Amino acid sequence: MTTLTLPPQAAQVGLAVDVAAFAMHGGELRVLLVQRGTLPHAQTWALPGGFVHEGEELHDAALRELREETTINLEPRHLEQFFTFGAVQRDPRGRIVSVAHMAVLPHGTVRVTSGGNTIGADWFPAHTPPPLAFDHADILTRALNRLRTRLEYAHLALEFLPETFTLPELQEVHEAILNRKLDKRNFRKRLLAQGVLLASGERRNGVGRPAQLYRRAKGVRVPTNL
Amino acid sequence: MTTLTLPPQAAQVGLAVDVAAFAMHGGELRVLLVQRGTLPHAQTWALPGGFVHEGEELHDAALRELREETTINLEPRHLEQFFTFGAVQRDPRGRIVSVAHMAVLPHGTVRVTSGGNTIGADWFPAHTPPPLAFDHADILTRALNRLRTRLEYAHLALEFLPETFTLPELQEVHEAILNRKLDKRNFRKRLLAQGVLLASGERRNGVGRPAQLYRRAKGVRVPTNL
DNA sequence: CCAAAAGTGTTAACTTTACACCCATGT
């Protein structure tokens, strides 16, 4: 471990990352939480997160924590830093600054099991989470705001879905994130006008008329920065 | 100095803040830079910044660095964290993570003199800065983006001006930030429709027809978060 | 009376919203 010589008055801080990871489950937006196994806040649910390692990029630390603490079987489709929480008293162990990230996991049977210092991991309704450790409720609120903002510009909703999907499914994602209903005709008009969707074959659902399948048009990318 | 016990693999990092502080000078958007007096990057221009102190909030650290390094005679009207730069190799001294802030200083003869470890301080055109130390050019680019975004929602342009101002002055601020010309009539229509401006007396300029003076309407606040 | 900057409205294009019925399939 290399030693960094800091000026005498510089604070010694712990640098952590926390991740608000979202996915769709049963037509609802869910957030991934872990149940803490150690003090402080043992038993309490929290966002997955932990300390950044030696020589490790922030982005990579966020990915690692997501994997270590939850054993996710899917890669995040989007991972983005959105705010740094550094209030002096936010952690009773001392000064710990957390670079908070927002992640989107693709559709699919996302299974989670606990790992690391956690005694559980599960998905919870993103808009109505259980009580959370530390300032994680604030972090989650801000993550939801960022997710909503990104929905407009970027085509982030597509990241929640498998490679091919139907327009009703895509609308469901938008509605779950915005937490309100959208008009079906206007939604379709808008999305198709953007030219980011490409029609393919048909799909037969269980019931009702089969929906047209779409995939993202070639060359459509989610902007990494803003 | 209290000691924080970190897990063995946790990185030891320095935590810093950097501030991109903007003001209007002569119809142009300028950014405040300091000339470094010490290695690395001695002589090079950089954003004001430095290490966070023991028990100091990030916001306060940003304010302090602004004051220490430049001796500004005005309080920032807006100060907002916008991104955290943590690339492993961004600073040759070791792992230093910087929480970058964007600040707006009000109009007026903003005088700066160097202080602390700097050998100079001055204002530079924000869209065409000199070569900058570390990754400060990236930080500045992102700060400008954030400033533009805030212009839409918030009434951040008002923070660049004195308490009373004219519509042409306000338009000048918008144009300087967006780096393009705006239509005078549409600009006025839009701003007045928002109901954030209140007319007061008249002002006589050097030349031409005197402009109406405005002040911000009571109860109009810049949202601190988003 | 001239130079300089402030102030003022209208129209066309575009965008957004509201709204109701028919269609294709499985059972």
Next chain:
DNA sequence: ACATGGGTGTAAAGTTAACACTTTTGG
């Protein structure tokens, strides 16, 4: 044949963008 969910168009309201002349002052 019926239940289920998918698919389609139009009109009104609102927003944005383009555009040129008159007014008020100082010199």
